[in-house]
Amino acid sequence: MADKWNAGLRSVPVAGSRTDAAIDQGLRAYMLKVYNLMAAGLAITGASAYGVYSLATTSDPANAVGQIRGVMVTQFGAAIYDSPLKWVLMFAPLAMVFFLAARINRMSTQAAQATFWAYAAMVGLSLSTIFLVYTQQSITQVFFITAASFGALSLFGYTTKRDLSGMGSFLIMGVFGIVIAMIVNIFLQSSALAFAVSVIGVLVFAGLTAYDTQRIKEMYWEGDDTLVAGRKAIMGALSLYLNFINMFMFLLQLFGNRNS
Template sequence: MAQFDTMRSAAGVSSAQIDAGLRAHMNKVYGTMSAGLFITFLAAWALSNLAVTSDPANATAMIAEGKYLTSFGNAIYLSPLKWVIMLAPLAFIFGFGAAANRMPAAGVQLLFYAFAAVMGLSLSSIFLVYTGQSIIQVFLITAISFAGLSLVGYTTKKDLSAMGAFLIMGLIGLIVASIVNMFLQSGAMAFAISVIGVLIFAGLTAYDTQKIKTTYLEMAHTGDQEWLGKAAIMGALSLYLDFINLFVMLLQLLGNRE
């Protein structure tokens, strides 16, 4: 975009310095996001393994051929505790921004990793519903798609801010529709939500990537490393949420159920 050249020349900072700083900033964003994804799937896998057994003598319910819920699994998936686990990430998100303003960058990073672990607990039921092979396949599809979409957001010269506003409005509508369908349990509506969700989070991946890049270019000349450190973590959080939601929507469309 045209304003990037102006940003690069601000405060006498050379283009080479800005470009090197931007690469380091984006590497931190993607590295933090990748670590968060690893924590999420490790937590989800660990919790699901504690909840499932192949021994019917120690089971409370059968969920698939040769797979049974343990008493622990019954408590977290079939009792009211399941709502706490499902809604915990949402509570984290609401408090994340306010907490990040008061904490140093290192504290914000730890908070992000704690959120990733809580998200893993919330997503653990996918290992009960879908086959392990389909989860891996959809994860790889998501990773390849995400990489391409993020590259588009990073390299495009087109300003995506107008598209971002439209996508955020669509996301609000998607959330409302998902809440409504929790009560309706409509298969057709669930399919439509998944398809629209894939499109929305695909667009948000490109938009958020460009926003992270633009934010860095606007603030790099200040030399405020603490602020830039927090910006990298918040950028990682945005892309992490795009990836997780894109993965879940694709899993609902392409995943093979147990």
């Protein structure tokens, strides 16, 4: 393949230049679609999180059925934050992301995209609890810190000539280590371990942002049909979305100001 490509460049330089330009244009369009899908997912998550929090809490004692962390909650809030339903809301997004990863090759682009939107909304429902714990100002500040960091890391992954594939297995092992440590800390309730997990989590998902960006870029092939290209863009957006959300949550645990 490479030899044929090089031969074509030598024999027909003008046509080769046009082909290179077409590939570059196609790659830019593909990456733009990935980022747009990811940004839309984040917007859905943010709207879902704040919308659910608004419905779940109240400032009117007449509408309150109780308090959680000093915040008055409605009947809806008590159901999703202080009943067994909270475990369903916690693990449902995890089940859906595995479902999407397993089924995407048999889905239409529209179905895969709709599943991604549904997943983003469910993550927002689960993340609505951060408004009970942290001040809205610090949530906003950490979001913009995350966005700036993510942008710089993704740009590095896109532009670097260095092969980042060797980082992949190491970073995935780091993710598994973080999950195990978080489960252990549910029982230990160690603030030192929680701090260490947050620091390592930021570093791991920062590395994954650069690694996944390069991997998504290399997944592009100009010969893909619309269906395959659409599936690749959705899975790429999902990968970057997960990196952003996890980096945001770990940074929030490190720098977020808690409600008094």
